[in-house]
Amino acid sequence: MKDVGLWIISRVVLNRSHSCCPDQAEMLKQHRELSMFLCRTIETNEKAGIRPSETYQSFMAVAGSHRELSDHCIKYAFWVDARSRAACEYFKDVVSFDTTYNTNKYNLVLGSFVGVNHHGQSTLLGCSLMKNEDIQSFRLLFDCWLRCMGGKAPKGMLTDQSTLIRRAIELCMPTTIHRWCI
Template sequence: MKEKNQNFFFELELEEDQSIKLAFWADARSIAAFEYFGDVISFDTTYNTNRYNLVYGSFVGVNHHGQSTLLGCSLMKNEEIESFKWLFQCWLRCMGGNAPKGFLTDQCASMKRHIMKNIPSKLNGYKGHAKIEQEMSQVVWNSHSKDSFDRNWNDFLLNFGLVDNKWLSSIEAQFQDVYTHQKFREVQAQFRGKANCITRLTNSALGYSVYEVGEQVSSSIFNKFVVTYDSVAAEIKCQCLLFESRGILCRHALSVLSFEQVSQVSLRYILERWSKKVKRRHTHIKNSHDEPLLEQRSKSFDELVFRSQNICEFASESEELTVILHRAYDTVMIEMEELKAKRKGTSSLSHEDANLESVNELQSPPRIRTRGRPKNRLGSKKY
């Protein structure tokens, strides 16, 4: 793959017997995709190779359609802290030293100790509903037909001076103009869920407000969430952490913005990674798997045979030329053997100095005895 694509990145750490201890690789498309979708990364090590008992790990991001995109792969002989440290350092080098903003991982204890996490603190404080939320709740839940809802809603807008409020259309239009269809549908689901929310201001000072948002999940059950809004910084945070985990404003935050009569959300909440206009440079990079791979060793052999045939035909014209060619062969053979011996003594390989000859010297890890049916089971076949 390195010969086919010079931007293919890989690094290896070998055991004394030249078998693989640790390996990391990423193709050019993955490296380019990280530029756009590398803000939050998931790393999973749930797969084990059956024959050699190597742990397979994958770095995965999410593109602007909400789909998974591969950002690197690894093989590890163990899941110790030093192995993860080596792997993450390789991955950072591959991605130009740019660490993601968020890193999601499985339940591996070693990895947890290696990755530092900052968990946002939760806010508290719950009280009764204000009059405006009570009136809105009456309109939403006690209107039994379209006509009655329209009448009650218009009365509600008149009573609270909200007739000219264009909040819903303007806020929703912000997301619709920018986001892909898939992501905008997810945003719309949050707007629909806002109808089940009742918002109440609990505290406010110097432009910083604390709200309690009650979300009705059944006729008698409300889930309560604390939402804070800083009107000066145009920053909103909800206890449910939907934006922090999925990159979409939640219905609780939208309810508070509606209560505050905010006509445009801050651009920090309209993520470019979900944009339908994102520059997709990574999709124009040829993947190593886009065409059938040729066996490089066979390809090199064919090229050498072709060139050698021409040289041999030329040298066979005289004894003097034949002697010159034999002498050249001896010199080249000594040089190649020295290089081969030097490569064999190297305990690690990286994408900068690796070539196919050194890779071909790698030894397979020791095979393990796998569980399953006995090999001499009646009716089994040998291959």
């Protein structure tokens, strides 16, 4: 894991699982680096309080469609901020993980980690976007979430009735008690 300031890079996959086609040369590594302009745009938007989703929308508008950005680039994304980390310190006894929202427009699955504060209100402890709902994706997500939350697993987790999610919890957080939500 490499800490590069505001972002923590926990895993980079450099191998490819498909043959290279000349008409898809723009997908090669040397074509995927962000220009200085895009990097500065992201940093400026962040400082100005512009949400990442709005920055993404502006990039999508420039690219022409969401397919250009999501089909080949986004396989997995995870978000947690300082407020979520602080809330997790206090409200992580039982965490709900939900993936019932599927964004049809981008064909990505939205997952959310939610705890309950001392006022009985839901508090967001992290979000994810995943291209695939397989055990490897869930394990990667849970491992990343645990690292961001200081490595301390919750006492209990509530999830939908996915056996893949249950199995990933057993592997990543063996002391956590899993319960299904109905």
